[in-house]
Amino acid sequence: MQLVVDIQKQFPGFQLKTAFEADGRTLGLLGGSGSGKSMTLKCIAGIITPDKGYIALNGTVLFDSRKGINVPPQKRHVGYLFQNYALFPNMTVEQNIRCGKRTVTKTEMRDILERFYLNGLGKRYPSQISGGQQQRVALARMLLSDPSVILLDEPFSALDAYLRGEMEREVKNLLDHFEGPSLLVSHNRDEIYRLCDRIAVYHNGQLDVIGEKKQVFAHPLTRTAAVLTGCRNVLEASPAGEHSLWINGWNIQLKTTLPVNRQSQAVGIRAHYFTCVDTDGENVIPCQVNSVVESPFETIAYLRPAGGTELLCWKAEQAVVQKAAQQNHMYLYIAPEQVLPLEGNKTKGD
Amino acid sequence: MDWYPFINSLRIALLATIVVFFVGLATAYYISRLPRLIKGMLDVILTLPLVLPPTVVGYFLICVFGPRHPVGALLAQAGIQVAMHWYGAVLASAVVSFPLMYRTARGAFEAFDCSLRYAGQTLGLSNTYIFWHIVMPYCKTGILAGTVLAFARALGEYGATSMVAGYIPGKTATISTTVYQLWRIGDDRQAMFWVMVNLGISVVVLMAVNLLENSSKTRGAER
Numbered sequence: 133m134q135l136v137v138d139i140q141k142q143f144p145g146f147q148l149k150t151a152f153e154a155d156g157r158t159l160g161l162l163g164g165s166g167s168g169k170s171m172t173l174k175c176i177a178g179i180i181t182p183d184k185g186y187i188a189l190n191g192t193v194l195f196d197s198r199k200g201i202n203v204p205p206q207k208r209h210v211g212y213l214f215q216n217y218a219l220f221p222n223m224t225v226e227q228n229i230r231c232g233k234r235t236v237t238k239t240e241m242r243d244i245l246e247r248f249y250l251n252g253l254g255k256r257y258p259s260q261i262s263g264g265q266q267q268r269v270a271l272a273r274m275l276l277s278d279p280s281v282i283l284l285d286e287p288f289s290a291l292d293a294y295l296r297g298e299m300e301r302e303v304k305n306l307l308d309h310f311e312g313p314s315l316l317v318s319h320n321r322d323e324i325y326r327l328c329d330r331i332a333v334y335h336n337g338q339l340d341v342i343g344e345k346k347q348v349f350a351h352p353l354t355r356t357a358a359v360l361t362g363c364r365n366v367l368e369a370s371p372a373g374e375h376s377l378w379i380n381g382w383n384i385q386l387k388t389t390l391p392v393n394r395q396s397q398a399v400g401i402r403a404h405y406f407t408c409v410d411t412d413g414e415n416v417i418p419c420q421v422n423s424v425v426e427s428p429f430e431t432i433a434y435l436r437p438a439g440g441t442e443l444l445c446w447k448a449e450q451a452v453v454q455k456a457a458q459q460n461h462m463y464l465y466i467a468p469e470q471v472l473p474l475e476g477n478k479t480k481g482d
Numbered sequence: 483m484d485w486y487p488f489i490n491s492l493r494i495a496l497l498a499t500i501v502v503f504f505v506g507l508a509t510a511y512y513i514s515r516l517p518r519l520i521k522g523m524l525d526v527i528l529t530l531p532l533v534l535p536p537t538v539v540g541y542f543l544i545c546v547f548g549p550r551h552p553v554g555a556l557l558a559q560a561g562i563q564v565a566m567h568w569y570g571a572v573l574a575s576a577v578v579s580f581p582l583m584y585r586t587a588r589g590a591f592e593a594f595d596c597s598l599r600y601a602g603q604t605l606g607l608s609n610t611y612i613f614w615h616i617v618m619p620y621c622k623t624g625i626l627a628g629t630v631l632a633f634a635r636a637l638g639e640y641g642a643t644s645m646v647a648g649y650i651p652g653k654t655a656t657i658s659t660t661v662y663q664l665w666r667i668g669d670d671r672q673a674m675f676w677v678m679v680n681l682g683i684s685v686v687v688l689m690a691v692n693l694l695e696n697s698s699k700t701r702g703a704e705r
Contacts, residue, residue, distance in 0.1 A: 174600070177600070177603075177604050178603070178604075179600045179603065179604075204603070205600070205603035205604050206603055206604075206606045206607070206608065207606075208604070210604050211604070212600070212601065212604040214597045214600070214601055215597075216595075216597060218595070218597040218598050218600070218601035220598060220601075220602075220615075220616050221620065222615075222616070222619035222620065223615075231602065231605050231607060232605055273605065274604075274605075277604075277605050277606060
């Protein structure tokens with residue numbers, strides 16, 4: 133069970149260029165809007181034809197520009213869940229499901245409706261049911277078409293926060309039982325982390341970083357990966373030794389556990405790894421409070437490091453931040469293993 | 483009472499509408515998916531009959547289909563004489579009403595949610611099935627509007643029809659050409675009669691359209 137993708141497509145002012153393999157585990161495509169994630173799914177499904185490259189699914193070639201192979205979407209056995217679900221508005225729930233498989237008997241249909249918590253909704257039209265129910269219909273329809281690969285395009289973006297959590301668990305369950313490769317596109321890092329095993333980070337149409345999700349979150353290799361995995365402090369930096377970085381915006385030099393090399397052009401530090409200490413020292417940043425933003429469960433403090441031009445973002449419990457903020461000058465310590473040297477993005481320039 | 487103009491007008495309008503329906507739909511569907519530049523160019527050519535005076539359109543048609551011109555001569559050899567025949571009026575009405583169908587249908591197709599087509603394709607539905615069972619129901623209102631506009635235009639067509647088919651009582655006379663002829667010879671009573679007939683047809687057609695629209699609206703509201 134394997135999906136191999138290596139494609140390129142040129143658009144005015146934008147180039148899609150990506151190559152990866154996906155096995156039975158779920159691969160999450162993480163990227164900002166317009167970064168080419170959905171485009172990749174559409175190429176795999178055969179809706180968009182790449183300029184050149186190669187796509188194969190379980191040993192069958194779906195697209196090969198050199199051999200002139202381009203299997204039509206109808207014959208690719210791809211299950212595609214669209215962002216807006218793409219239910220046919222003129223058909224009832226049952227008729228929509230039947231589009232996935234024509235030969236569904238009455239009893240089978242009852243079972244399907246039950247399995248997807250759609251009891252009694254078979255004769256309704258898509259506009260007469262809730263967003264979560266619409267998504268279940270789309271999932272049922274897609275799974276009935278017996279796909280070899282599942283592509284989920286921003287599956288939860290049209291749902292409200294409560295339904296989102298519920299549908300996320302249902303989809304997770306469904307993906308765990310599905311044996312073929314599955315791809316999930318999202319700009320939400322938490323969603324990707326919960327549902328996927330591996331992550332591919334997209335930037336400007338190009339695949340930036342790909343790896344195990346824990347690895348990518350623990351050490352994002354590039355600026356984009358750091359920002360997209362939720363790193364709040366991403367700044368320009370320059371190498372100042374084999375294990376140390378000069379951060380001009382903060383006017384400070386920090387030690388790192390990870391090796392620094394010539395490609396290290398930035399630094400990433402997650403906002404919740406700072407601790408408040410009493411005195412100055414190694415990897416300690418003296419700073420002043422600029423502003424404090426409170427959320428229900430945590431507080432974010434924006435601090436100005438001494439002599440620095442860029443703000444530092446510190447996330448901690450409310451009491452801790454409040455106590456520290458009483459002092460005019462404070463010292464924040466960051467452990468060397470939490471100072472992440474980052475590469476600039478490959479896309480710029482070449 | 484000679485009902486020939488009534489029957490002739492109806493059959494010309496109906497036949498022209500049928501032709502325009504299919505040709506207009508096909509053109510609109512393919513052009514709506516073309517790149518913008520080619521679309522713009524074709525659009526100008528296909529919309530011309532709407533903005534040109536009908537007599538000018540008629541003149542063009544005579545230039546192409548007249549018996550002394552190549553295409554017309556070829557057709558005449560095959561036994562089809564377009565000029566001065568009632569089916570010449572079908573051609574003229576179809577050409578004049580074509581842009582109305584084409585433009586409204588194209589607007590409807592362009593508003594179609596493409597992800598529905600893609601979803602159908604990934605589910606293994608054939609493109610023909612997708613067109614008739616998903617695209618057409620989705621664009622129903624726009625296509626119906628285009629068809630009615632085309633029919634109304636074909637029914638009232640005078641300029642191009644009179645150029646191509648002329649006015650021959652009992653052969654090419656339509657309601658609109660008859661009204662003009664009767665008024666010209668001063669038979670106001672008869673002219674008024676045909677005006678009323680035309681008015682009647684128009685009212686019936688518009689009422690039928692409203693009924694259809696309302697029924698589809700109430701079905702939509704249930705959803």
